[in-house]
Amino acid sequence: MFKKPKDCLGAVLPDAESIYIQRYLDFFPEDSLAGMKVGLYEHSGVGRDILFTVLSSLGADVVRLGRSDAFVPVDTEAIRQQDIEQATTWVGQYGLDAIVSTDGDADRPLVGDEKGEWLRGDVAGVLCAEYLGVAHLVTPVSSNSVVEKCRLFQSVTRTQIGSPYVIAGMQQAASSESGIVAGYEANGGFLLQTRVVASGGQLDALPTRDAVIVIVSLLVSAWGRSRKVSELAAALPSRYTASDRVKQFATDKSRQCINRLFSEDKGYDEIEAEFGSLCGNVKSVDLTDGLRITFSNNEIVHLRPSGNAPEFRCYNEADSPSRVTELNSACMQIIQGWR
CATH class of the missing domain: 3.40.120.10 (Alpha-D-Glucose-1,6-Bisphosphate, subunit A, domain 3)
Structure with missing residues (x-):
């Protein structure tokens, strides 16, 4: 009641x-x-x-x-x-x-x-x-x-x-x-x-x-x-974004995947092993919220556990609508393989 x-x-x-x-x-x-x-x-x-x-x-x-x-x-x-x-x-x-x-x-x-x-x-x-x-x-x-x-x-x-x-x-x-x-x-x-x-x-x-x-x-x-x-x-610079999520992906599991990809002592090897064929070498990473990776071709893969649901989110950025759609789809396939 x-x-x-x-x-x-x-x-x-x-x-x-x-x-x-x-x-x-x-x-x-x-x-x-x-x-x-x-x-x-x-x-x-x-x-x-x-x-x-x-x-x-x-x-x-x-x-x-x-x-x-x-x-x-x-x-x-x-x-x-x-x-x-x-x-x-x-x-x-x-x-x-x-x-x-x-x-x-x-x-x-x-x-x-x-x-x-x-x-x-x-x-x-x-x-x-x-x-x-x-x-x-x-x-x-x-x-x-x-x-x-x-x-x-x-x-x-x-x-x-x-x-x-x-x-x-x-x-x-x-x-x-x-x-x-x-x-x-x-x-x-x-x-x-x-x-x-x-x-x-x-x-x-x-x-x-x-x-x-x-x-x-x-x-x-x-x-x-x-x-x-x-x-x-x-009139703005040509930058396009796309995002998607894998549902029923435990938050702890999402964090484990991110920790496996990068830590200060291991460098970028794991990231490039997973995403290098898509985007090339890593230029920089941002840990403000999840793992946001900028590659040498200026494309972005941002991985983040959802804050309010058992979901693994992926945000992407590239120089054309078709490329960012392709990149997001490829990243989602990779993440599905981590379940």
Whole structure:
């Protein structure tokens, strides 16, 4: 039998929704999306009506799509094939300039371009930070290295995976650096540690995952410069990521595999024996969270036990979509052989 919950929560703030919406309408220029046709994939997302209000209030012609009263499992890091195909269909059917959505609880964004191709969250995070004029950026070690290669930021700090680590990193940066401090995760959730003042508007700090700021920043950035959303991403260095996981792989077993591959006294021999035929010689390793290996060809294999499930995760990075898909598939086969 469940215990009766204690009445320890504060009173409901009925104005919270309107305050949150006004936060963005006060910051972004009036009618900054006027004439832009945006598809809003609503599914069962709790923020769908808020997003519609924000986008339409900024002048966008919003086409509401795929609304559902039943839960739809949208994952911004593992986009379902039907959502990939549906986005492509919708942009052609309705002549959309972009398509946007969130995960179910609306703290992780999805931004798709005029071709219906969804941007990876760690690319959207970089573009959002660029638009906001962020000086010091914090992101987990698993995020795309485009954040360093683009050279848009005064400093980039890498952390363990998880928003608490990003928040701690932002707090440290804000205490020692001047300028705007923000962070993002590979899932696209964006965290703002310090206030942003631009174009006569002000955006107060919100150091928790937010999806709306990413969506609106990318749309305004593209539309305000008469560019396509795809052109924003294309302007960044060509780095692509892919990830997958082996389920029912005990955490202790995962750690044993990583320890077998590398320790300070044994060097890179074991790593190269497993992955050398794929990527060549090891250039460096990072032990911030799991084992992140950078090879001489600048490809990355990042191995990590899941923090909340018996799963072994593998993140990869390469210079082309086809190569990173091939690399991730090959790595997953190797990991399957360790079970």
